[in-house]
Amino acid sequence: MxxxxxxxxxxxxxxxxxxxxxxxxxxxxxxxxxGKKGGKAKPYEEWTKEELYEQAKKIGVDGRSKMNKSELIESLRE
Structure with a gap:
């Protein structure tokens, strides 16, 4: 492998x-x-559902298409 x-x-x-x-x-x-730092990103709660979905897609969150906004936020914070 x-x-x-x-x-x-x-x-x-x-x-x-x-x-x-x-x-x-x-x-x-x-x-x-x-790993880049900047501290300028707005909190996930201020993101649109589409932005959250795209971020979840970038990091490979499974089941993201069926998640609502709060579930996307929770999965991104895990």
Whole structure:
């Protein structure tokens, strides 16, 4: 089995240390701009459902098409 490369090793290791599964940590660490800080993003509650869906799609959240806005927020915060 091939192991995919991790774009942001530091973030991957930090997520693994927090107890994230290898798969979830890799998905997050491989998202575009993973690990960049800025503090300028608005809280998820201010995002549209479409924006939340697109973010969930980027990180590979399963079942996102059937989720409502609050479920999308919850899954993105996990």
């Amino acid at each position: 091939d192991i995919p490369s991790i774009k942001n090793e530091d973030q991957y290791e930090a997520l693994r240390d927090k107890g994230y599964s290898k798969e979830k940590a890799a998905r997050i660490a491989n998202t575009k701009d993973a």
